[in-house]
Amino acid sequence: MKRYLAAAFLILAALTTRAQDNTPIVFDLPDAFVDIDTLPQQKKFKPMHMIGVKYSYDLCTVQATPDIGQGYIGSAKNFYVAYTYYHDLWDYLNIFGLQIGAKFGEQGYSSEYNDWGERTKYIEIPFLTQLHLDAGKMRFLIDLGPYYCYKLGTDKPDGFDKFDIRHDYGIIGGGGLALVFKPFEIQVEGQYKYSLCSMYHTNKYSDLYWVLAYPRNIMISAGIFFHL
Numbered sequence: 001m002k003r004y005l006a007a008a009f010l011i012l013a014a015l016t017t018r019a020q021d022n023t024p025i026v027f028d029l030p031d032a033f034v035d036i037d038t039l040p041q042q043k044k045f046k047p048m049h050m051i052g053v054k055y056s057y058d059l060c061t062v063q064a065t066p067d068i069g070q071g072y073i074g075s076a077k078n079f080y081v082a083y084t085y086y087h088d089l090w091d092y093l094n095i096f097g098l099q100i101g102a103k104f105g106e107q108g109y110s111s112e113y114n115d116w117g118e119r120t121k122y123i124e125i126p127f128l129t130q131l132h133l134d135a136g137k138m139r140f141l142i143d144l145g146p147y148y149c150y151k152l153g154t155d156k157p158d159g160f161d162k163f164d165i166r167h168d169y170g171i172i173g174g175g176g177l178a179l180v181f182k183p184f185e186i187q188v189e190g191q192y193k194y195s196l197c198s199m200y201h202t203n204k205y206s207d208l209y210w211v212l213a214y215p216r217n218i219m220i221s222a223g224i225f226f227h228l
Contacts, residue, residue: 049083050086050225052226053079053081053082053223054189054221056078057075062214062216065211069111070116070117071109071110077106078104079105080221082223084098096131097132099128099129102124104122105124107215109213118156119154122149122168123152124150126147129144141187147169147172149169150167165201169196170193170196171193174190175189182227184224187222199213
């Protein structure tokens with residue numbers, strides 16, 4: 001028993017002496033720990049913000065059931081203001097972007113029948129995913145996303161009636177090319193607008209024969225975007 005007490009006393013004395021010693025304890029760490037870089041690495045890609053304006057010439061018609069003798073009309077009054085944000089994926093893949101804006105324009109359709117065909121003015125808000133592939137001063141673009149539209153007016157003599165649907169929504173998709181001259185770039189695109197909302201209530205002309213007319217637009221645009 002005395003031997004155990006003596007050993008405990010010696011251990012306690014050694015620990016007390018060590019506690020009073022201000023000499024720092026040095027640990028021998030493996031090289032893998034010594035070489036750790038505590039500074040954060042710089043990001044390879046920086047996010048990009050752009051704001052710009054676009055003009056488009058649109059070919060507009062409807063997909064109708066039953067057939068109403070529909071045809072295309074040209075629309076030359078289309079102006080678009082947009083904000084674009086490019087970002088990377090985990091600082092590895094720099095091809096992603098988002099674009100939101102506001103477009104003021106005209107759309108509609110022609111018809112071989114007197115009671116059909118019209119041209120409407122509208123304001124539209126698209127929200128697009130924009131993939132971009134950069135190659136020097138060139139940038140290849142792919143767009144896809146939903147839009148919401150509200151019709152402001154029509155060229156029909158009596159204006160809108162209770163059977164007209166002034167709201168519109170659907171999908172926009174397309175692609176194009178940009179020429180980059182920092183701090184701005186010029187973009188040219190072709191897009192297709194596919195509406196999911198008919199222009200009219202089904203019983204606009206008859207409760208027996210329903211009519212559906214979905215806008216379908218082909219849009220060719222050119223614009224200038226400034227890097228922020």
